[in-house]
Amino acid sequence: MIEARDLTKRYGSKTAVDDLTFSVQPGVVTGFLGPNGAGKSTTMRMAIGLDRPTKGTITVNGRAYREFSAPLCEVGVLLEAKAVHTGRSAFKHLLAVAQTQGIPRRRVDEVLGLVGLSEVAGKRVGGFSLGMGQRLGIASAMLGDPGVLILDEPVNGLDPEGIRWIRTLLQTLAREGRTIFVSSHLMSEMALTATHLIVVGRGKLIANTSVEDFIRSASGDLVHVRSPQASRLAEVLDRENAKTTLTGLDMLAVNGLTAQRIGDLAFAAGIPLHELTPRQVSLEDAFMDITRDAVEYNHGQPPQQQPHVPAAAAGGAGDAVGAGATTARGQR
Amino acid sequence: MTTTPLGAGAAGQAVGSPVPVPARRPAAFHQTAKVTMGRVLRSEWTKLTSLRSTMWTLLAAFVVTIGFGCLIPAITVSEWHNADAQERATDFTEPVMTSLVGGYFSQIAIGVLGVLLITGEYSTGMIRTSLGAVPHRLPVLFGKAAVFGVASFVLSFISILIAFFCGQAILHQIGLGVSIGDPHVIRVLLGGAFFVTSIGLLGLVLGSLIRSTGGSIAALLGLIFVVPIITGLLPGSWGDIHKFVPDGAGEALVTVVRDSDDVMTPFGGLVVLLLWLVVGLGFAAYSLVRRDA
Numbered sequence: 001m002i003e004a005r006d007l008t009k010r011y012g013s014k015t016a017v018d019d020l021t022f023s024v025q026p027g028v029v030t031g032f033l034g035p036n037g038a039g040k041s042t043t044m045r046m047a048i049g050l051d052r053p054t055k056g057t058i059t060v061n062g063r064a065y066r067e068f069s070a071p072l073c074e075v076g077v078l079l080e081a082k083a084v085h086t087g088r089s090a091f092k093h094l095l096a097v098a099q100t101q102g103i104p105r106r107r108v109d110e111v112l113g114l115v116g117l118s119e120v121a122g123k124r125v126g127g128f129s130l131g132m133g134q135r136l137g138i139a140s141a142m143l144g145d146p147g148v149l150i151l152d153e154p155v156n157g158l159d160p161e162g163i164r165w166i167r168t169l170l171q172t173l174a175r176e177g178r179t180i181f182v183s184s185h186l187m188s189e190m191a192l193t194a195t196h197l198i199v200v201g202r203g204k205l206i207a208n209t210s211v212e213d214f215i216r217s218a219s220g221d222l223v224h225v226r227s228p229q230a231s232r233l234a235e236v237l238d239r240e241n242a243k244t245t246l247t248g249l250d251m252l253a254v255n256g257l258t259a260q261r262i263g264d265l266a267f268a269a270g271i272p273l274h275e276l277t278p279r280q281v282s283l284e285d286a287f288m289d290i291t292r293d294a295v296e297y298n299h300g301q302p303p304q305q306q307p308h309v310p311a312a313a314a315g316g317a318g319d320a321v322g323a324g325a326t327t328a329r330g331q332r
Numbered sequence: 333m334t335t336t337p338l339g340a341g342a343a344g345q346a347v348g349s350p351v352p353v354p355a356r357r358p359a360a361f362h363q364t365a366k367v368t369m370g371r372v373l374r375s376e377w378t379k380l381t382s383l384r385s386t387m388w389t390l391l392a393a394f395v396v397t398i399g400f401g402c403l404i405p406a407i408t409v410s411e412w413h414n415a416d417a418q419e420r421a422t423d424f425t426e427p428v429m430t431s432l433v434g435g436y437f438s439q440i441a442i443g444v445l446g447v448l449l450i451t452g453e454y455s456t457g458m459i460r461t462s463l464g465a466v467p468h469r470l471p472v473l474f475g476k477a478a479v480f481g482v483a484s485f486v487l488s489f490i491s492i493l494i495a496f497f498c499g500q501a502i503l504h505q506i507g508l509g510v511s512i513g514d515p516h517v518i519r520v521l522l523g524g525a526f527f528v529t530s531i532g533l534l535g536l537v538l539g540s541l542i543r544s545t546g547g548s549i550a551a552l553l554g555l556i557f558v559v560p561i562i563t564g565l566l567p568g569s570w571g572d573i574h575k576f577v578p579d580g581a582g583e584a585l586v587t588v589v590r591d592s593d594d595v596m597t598p599f600g601g602l603v604v605l606l607l608w609l610v611v612g613l614g615f616a617a618y619s620l621v622r623r624d625a
Contacts, residue, residue, distance in 0.1 A: 049467045050460055051624040066467045070365035073358075077464055083457040085383070092382035099375035100465045101367045107359070124384075140461065145359035177356040 001026055002047060002148060002181055006056030009042050009203075016042040018203035019056070024181045024196075026147070029174045031194030031211070032183035033287070039203035040183040041080050044152050048077050060148050070101040072144030078137040080152040080183075086126030090117055090136050093125060098143055111139040130157030138166070148179040155189055167193045187287035191215065199287075223259045225252040226275035227266065236269045237262065250274070367466055372475040375465075380449070380479055389445045390483070393438035393528075394491045400434030401495020405502040412506045427508045428520055428588050431499025432492060435524050435586075439531040442484050443552050446535025449480055451545040463625045473620050477536055477613060484532045489525035496521055516588050519598060523585030530605045531556055534578060537612035541619055581605045 002024040009017040017039040024030045045051040049065040068074045094108045115135040174180045199207040234244040243255040259278045453459040500509035542548040563574035574580040584601025
């Protein structure tokens, strides 16, 4: 289990991680999601003691990383940037790392086999492809057979086969009872790999929820309705506490009611319908919406003061996603 | 988490997966795994010997020391035959130093290697792996310094010894050669090896403090070549500063017969060099622990 409490990191006047509090449970893959520059890597670096928090703590299994007498056997780490000397062979690299805490030589061969690098174990890392480098990083993380894995963007640079391999590996490792904390800026990838999600933007916690809830709340129950009497229909639906947005002369985006219920209400009010379509918001859209205000560089737009979604509450985050989705649709 | 006990809370967290999470069996080596200084030393030894560039640099230092240790005596011998009696009396007075000049080249090689040992880790990101494995950090620095220090001292001493024997054998043709048993000779040979090692360790210190390869090498070359030129030009008693810079202290170690107060006693030189190393490593240690990696 990984626990962050009031975790804050400032570099001069810039706040990279802003008062994060969350916990990562064992047994499932937890995705750490956010746009580039959201503070994911900094958080992970603080978890393994490379960076010192300005405020707050982050612990693994209740202890600060520095307190472990054999840290590699507790926490396995893959950092985003390659953390390997390019002049050394894969085997010697892993051996040198293993030797610091008496991990046996045969374990080095074992992890090389696990990631499929046995054949190139004697080759210098400098000649490795991005994908091979990532595999070596995974091997290094698995060296101590740790119960907690912290992986920063592990699918970066992998081909589709490699991505599927990592996905299966992480899920298998989680099923073994390990804590798996994986960062990514790709929502779609996380939807396939992770069970739980911690979403950050500009260093702040945006959502802490299960992937299922995240998807459900992201899609909401947005229904696209076409009717010659759209504004009258909107009044009817508003009385039922639905959120309606007029998206065209005869078009409505309705949030908060099922398509079935909208159809029934329209029939009861005698309003003809020309179209009634439940809309699935794509995960990428949902992610863009939820993190839009949190993206560090807004492509020329001045950063806006974003109204913050109450963190840690799946329901609360869901409402915000729904609202955002409605707006997004309205602009089309 | 060596045992991964899973409470109900963890199982409840597994949204959408009704399969209960099994308890994981930790690997057998977990029982003996622990970071120790001895193990970090082994790891640093593996790191030192597994880089091709490092091995080439060490080999180059070794070969150059011996090569010049033979070349300069050979030149000396041929010049001797052309010299008149007066020149022979004044210009051929340093038979030991004649076979040790290769040390000046090897101090560059070893010094730059000291820099690269640590800046190479920063530039490739390896330092994050190293410090992640040894979160207390200091064993990494001290382990590196110890392994590199011992390796470069042993290599330097062997090469200096070979250079000495070859050089003196050549000088024997004209009756100038000295023997290893002569006064001060063993001290000078050991002192030369220690001086080269010290430059290597100062490189390691500068690399730890500056972290960039280019900057560290520039600083090191400045310290061992430019600073002595400046201190050598200082007037009057200011010139004494020269005795306290690494180059001046090294000079004290390798001076066979001390005939003026411009150099310190060999023991004084040793103390000065050791002070440089202790203070330097102290700064490097402080910086390593305090700064983010």
